[in-house]
Amino acid sequence: MSGTDRVRAHAALWYADARYRLAWLVLPQAAVALAAGLALAVLKPTGGWGKPADSKEDEKLYHELLDKAGKDGDKAAFDKLKAGADAGNISARSFLGTLYNPEWASLYPKSPVKADAAKALTYYQQPADLGYPGAQRGMTELLLNRGRGQYDLKRGCRYGLAFYGNPAAIRDNHFDSWSTLFWIAGCYIDSDSGVPRDAQKAADIYMDTVAAKLPLSVTTFTDDLGRQPPDLVAAIQHNLARRGFYSGPADGSATPQTLAAVRALAGKAAGTGGGNTGRPAGNTPPAPPSGPKPTVEELIALAKSATTNAADEAKLRDLAEGGTMVAQYLYAQLLSPTNTVQRITAPDAARAIQYFERLAREASFAPAATSAAFLYDIGAPNLPRDPEKAADMTIRALELKDADILKNIEEDKWGTGFWAALQQRLAQRNLYQGRILDQRNDRTVQAARSLLGKQ
Structure with missing residues (x-):
């Protein structure tokens, strides 16, 4: 029985059986290895005893079938891939999971099956539990992405950390999915993840994704740096200092110097900058879609x-x-909880607001400012209501001459705190005079009209 087989048997039991995890900690390793050997006889996923579940021959065969099925629409190839998966072949199950995975749907436009996150997880689980890195990555990106409807923080972090520490993932260059690493970094910060808090590990991974120019990460640590926990900001400052981008104190403050350093890092190619994270250099983020826009x-x-x-x-x-x-x-708009249209995408206010704010501030896109104002005014489970931010985005929408925001100001459907915050901002521009009252009044509407240019 090979060492690889024993490791995979150990992984399967580690995830599935709490008593086994306890035994690993308190019994001699040899005794646990014997238990893993017995387990392999029960768990063996292929018909041939002693044959690795993910032999290179199998992996090559089923990967070719995946490409034929997903990229060429070859139904016969899909049938062979599914037959292998249903027979328990680990490579086949992992690749079939990829075909169902919505995260990869754009790579397989001629797939004979519809993307289905739940089915993808079903096929991914066994190979992921046996240490197959592609399946571990699939489990991670589906379970930690709130927009996929299968969100499970603790379970996702368990697979994410297994993937991140998997030597086969490093050997076979699986760390080319930067969004997956972004989700994994959050496990070290979120108190509900079940993972011991480690701000420096989180920062090191996050800054790798910034260096790779992952849009979600760049937006998070430029537009929203001031909302991050102070210990994470301090750890980011340490990381930026190691890379040669930052020379200030690691005080946890989202200073302009820190923000400038993050922006500078985002402008560099992935794999450069000097940070030694133990990850393979040379990985690059996926290229934007080719062809005419x-x-x-x-x-x-x-x-x-x-x-x-x-x-x-x-x-x-x-x-x-x-x-x-x-x-x-x-x-x-698809992600925003203000959108009441029935849709398959789970609402994710935090991600929606990142897009809206960036578009409003950097691209001067007026409708985004109005949408951000509405979203901050109502709040959401993962976006606390913030009347101050709602007022900021309202002012931005007025400055960008969005008439829709004026129509809503003329109505009285805003939440507590909004009117006072808006009046304060209009007063700072010498457009509003009078007492600051948290209620709509004609002076507020007239001041807003003046800023919009309607007066």
Whole structure:
């Protein structure tokens, strides 16, 4: 029985049986290894005893079938892949999970099956438990992404850390999915993850993803650096100092110097900058979609289809993460809980607000400012209500001449604290005179109209 087989048997029991985890800690290792050997006889996933579950021959065969099925629409190839998966072949199960995985749908446009996160998890689980890195990555990206409807923080972090520490993942260059690493970093910060808090580990991974220019990460640590926990900001400052981008104190303050250092790091190519994280150099983020850019009409049609079609939702997300401005706005609307249209994408206010705020501030995209104001005014489970921010975004929308925001100011449907915050900002611009009252009044509306240019 090979060492690899024993490790995989140990992994399967470690995830599945709490008594086994306790035994590993209190019994001699040889006794536990014997238990793992007995378990392998029960768990062996292939028909041939002693044959590794993910032999290179199997991996090559089923990967070719995956490409034929997903990229060429070859039904016979899909049938062979599914037959192997249903027979228990670990490589086949992992690759079939990839075909169902919504995160990868854009790579397999001719797949004979619809993207289905639940089915992907079903096929991924056994190979993930046996230490197969591709399946561990799949489990991680589906379980830790709130927008996928299968969110499970503790379970996702368990697989994420197993993937991140898997030598096979490093050997086979699996660390090319930067969004997966972004989710893993959060495990070291979120108190509900079940993972001991380690701000420095989180910062080191986060800054790798910033260096790789992952849009989600760049936005999080530029637009929202001031909202991050102080110990994480201090750890980011340490990381930036090691890379040669920052020379100030590691005091946990989101200073302009820290923000400038993050921006500078985001402008460098992945794999450079001097940070030694133990990850393979040379990984680059996925390239933006090639070919002519879609028109606004095509993007609107894609967004409409994305409400029910997982493959189109993945295409819209890829365009948004690739920097297409209209796609960013439409994808943010898809994520926003203010959107009451029935859709397959789970609401994610935190991600939506990142897109809205960045579009409003950096791209001067007026509708995004209005959408951000509404979202901050109502709040959401993962976005605390913030009347101050709602007022800031309202002012930005007025400055950008969005008439829609004025229509809503003329009505009285805003939450507690909004009117006082808005009046304070208008008063600072010498547009509002009178007492600051947390209620709508004609002076506030007139001041807003003046800022918009309607007066």
